[in-house]
Amino acid sequence: MLSGTEYVRPSTMDEASGLLANDEGAVVLAGGTDVLVAAFAGRMSVSTLVDVSSLPELKGVEDWGDCVWIGALTTMTKLCASDVVNRVLPGLGSAAAAMGCWQVRNRATIGGNLCNASPSAEMGPPLLVYEAAVDLDGVGGKRRLPISEFFKGPGETALAKGELVTGIRIPKPDAGLRVAYVRRALRRSMDIPLVNVAVGVQMGDGVGVDARVALGAVAPVPFRVPVAEEILVGRPLTDSVIQEAAEGACCPARPITDVRATAEYRLAMVEVLVRRALIQLAEESV
Amino acid sequence: MSAFTYVGKRLPPVDGEERASGRAQYVTDIKLPGMLHGKILRSPLPHARIASIDTSAAEALPGVKAVATWADTPGVSFGPIPAFEDWTILAKDKVRFVGEEVAAVAAVDEATALRALDLIEVEYEELPAVFDPVEAMKPGAPSINGRERNVVMPFSLERGDVDGALAGADLVLEEDYYTNQVYQAYMETMAGVVRPEKHGGFTMWLPIQIPNKSRLTYGKALGVRPEDIRIIKPFMGGAFGAKMEVDLHLVAAVLARKCGRPVRIVNTRHEDIVAGNPRVPMHIHLKMGFMRDGRFAAKEVRIVAANGGRTVYSPPIMATACYRVDTLYTFENVRAEGYAVDTNTVPTGAFRGFGNSQMTFPLETMIDQAAAQLGLDPVAIRRRNAVPTGYVSIHGWEVGSSGQEQTLDNVARISGLASRRRQAADTGPVRRGVGLAACNHVSGNKAFFPPFDGSSSIVRIAEDGKVIVFHGECDMGQGQTTAFSQIVAEALGARLEDVTVAEVDTQVSPYGLGSFATRGTTIGGMGVKKGADAAKELLLQAAAEHFGADILALDTEQSEVYLKADPSRRVSFGHLARGFIFTHGGLPMVAQGHYVPNTVAPDPKTKYGNVSPAYVFGAHVAEVEVDTETGEVRVTGYWASHDVGRAINPMQLEGQVQGGVAQGIGWALMEDMITREGRIANPTLLDYRVPGSKDVPRVTCDFVEPVDPNGPFGAKGIGEPALNPVPAAVANAIYDAIGIRFTELPITAEKVLAALRAREAAQRGRGGQGFV
Structure with missing residues (x-):
């Protein structure tokens, strides 16, 4: 049940990280395919849903020459449809296409999949193989972690209080990989x-x-x-x-x-x- | 060319747009003024004495309007079957399964009701529990309902000379099988909205298969006359047998009575899985004798079935499993012994097939095995024992029409069965196989409600010529409304769009038995056809006066009466109805019709009788790919031929067959209510896996139409037979692919892989277990 849960949609990163830092029960809402299901089932208690969908810093799939940057809010559907992903990171595209169903892929985000930290996370193995890094931003400033250091346990990540995943940075692999x-x-x-x-x-x-x-x-x-x-x-x-x-x-x-x-x-x-x-x-x- | 206007046509469901657009009103959509929300406190233990219940804190919670325990109920024992009344609306002094209703709260909203449940203090003293029916029958097992050896009902039957036939058989096979517990997984969970009425009665909006019959049980439980309970059945989101009598309806009534306001209770999916009416799990021991030419010499079966903590319908389901298949083939020597046994598990009930589906799995698996051992073709061995039209079974069942041989021939032809067996290209990890299984079923079941059999209807011609049909059956989503519309439009000569089939409201609808035993189209259809026939007579009489012609000179089509000799002379139903109504002080232009089938309830001792007016047959072929490295079984092709008497609507028939096959594939390969110490370990649709669209192949359908003498336009039923043969067809296909017979459902990837590895290990000459 979500009665009593606040819903906010911050328009800046600072506002979002501030909300997350100051409210013990604040939870990031991206696609909602994990968070809302857990909250409705009573497996997660949420005081505030922080809807990050208005933050431009979390959006886009970009070819940066030596690496591909994937915004945390990128949905599985967008990953599957991305030219650069299909060309340079086909293993990631395959994993995105295997997740859930159309409706779930239209909502589920790569950032959400990582932060939910399920041992079976669809994005986990391909990002490990592509040796991705995770861009984090929060009250303590920006930092970057190798994907191998991001997962800490079932449902547990290296995210600090007030911190968000902004994107995934994937070095372009050698064309022969x-x-x-x-x-x-x-x-x-x-x-x-x-x-x-x-x-x-x-x-x-x-x-x-x-x-x-x-x-x-x-x-x-x-x-x-x-x-x-x-x-x-x-x-x-x-x-x-x-x-x-x-x-x-x-x-x-x-x-x-x-x-x-x-x-x-x-x-x-x-x-x-x-x-x-x-x-x-x-x-x-x- | 068909002589029919609507019968036999591929017409979309008449209520399809209403359903698809979301305008259809289901029970959960109903909001009444002052309505409260109820929630049920359920037992967390499989077997325990209730030492005390303290509801004071819950009652004190703001927003709570009523808290009910057993003391608030009439306190009587009751049940769906008068012989086994072991229900109370709320637990009296003991609980018998996890999920049993202990107390309930009505509050201003669900959240408040849920908080109040947490405040109810129940002290339990745990009792030893037993979960498997075989264990429950053993001496010293805990007594659940005080019955001798926990046996709710024993069943036995013998005809012919079984021992002699077995002794003379060329091949005798004997095997233990297990069919597991599965959940119906309909879209709409169990629900009810109940409004208390003056004089202590109730109006109930329920998704229920048996709106009339349930009132007998509910009246007794609530201490009112059945007539004081009005049941309205709106649109329904599936049932598959589960939504007969449901305790939740009575809990809502107890709360409504206590607080004097309407109460709505809707099960969560979790509640629905732990405390619904899942399929009766059965241990089945089957022994069969075969002659070298394929004749079935004898069949002997012993069944132990789990009843759960209270009796829903497991006794007749177990009995059905014991002997309904005896009319699938021309058996002459049969013996059956069965037990429905109390267990500390969720009570078990009807699920598409009513025991016949359980028994079809062992029977059709064993026949496949016999065919292989005798070197006979799987079609030929079944044809050798097929039931012809006019056959009277050893139990007295009169088969008015049988298209069985044709279903076998047709399914073999459309599937290309002979060429698909044991695919030659099988060298890689994926092996392909194909399997055949046949089935039979009833179209009605006299034994289910002995007081009466049959159906009736009221057909009213409104002053604008529109036709309204009232009946007491039940469309739970299977398409009955469409079938009835077609039957009435055809019989009456009305335009289909002029026909409305009313939802069942016991205050106005005729007394009907409802949906079970695949009886709707056949028996229910005859009831509405008879009403339509009578309405046509009324219209012809009015038209005879109008034209000054003899009634025999007239006929109807497209909602008009015309002169057969001069079809240009026509008068509309509306004109005739207005003339009649306006000259009779507004008297409704109403006709009634009824149908009493020739059924005979089985003799209590000998079981001799004739339970259904018509009997159906079917044959399925499944093609599978077995991945021998993962154990995964994929159904890659499916073909089904059914004897339906007459196809009223081929498109709806295909829908029923596709649904039955999908449900059957789920049962065969993945669905399982995993129960550990009486607790269901996978009570969500995330962990209780039903097949997705990618797990079900295209199902190619074929219909055989021998035209039954007892069905409307010759039609027979389809609902249950669509599922009955699926697990056996899939299991036989797996055998064809990898040469291993499975005797327990579901045939999961893990079981397949373990069996493959065990065989490998055995072939290497050493014992092996596990996967690695």
């Missing part, structure tokens, strides 16, 4: 992944020169898997190397058992998904 995003869910749309995986591989002279493997939904936060990446570097993308990397990716995964799936099943899916993502990349490189 190919990225695949795969997920396993209980149904084919409008579902949260049981496991999601982003894999990036760059080949040179027939061997991997850069490999990035990130997993979601199998630990408190999405994370990179160096043990699998090391297997791929300096070796050709053969079936046996792929299998070794897929099995290696399972080692650091610590999934939970819940009503959707057992930990064992999720672990088995890590291997399958990493393998399939790598096979997809190997086939693309032919």
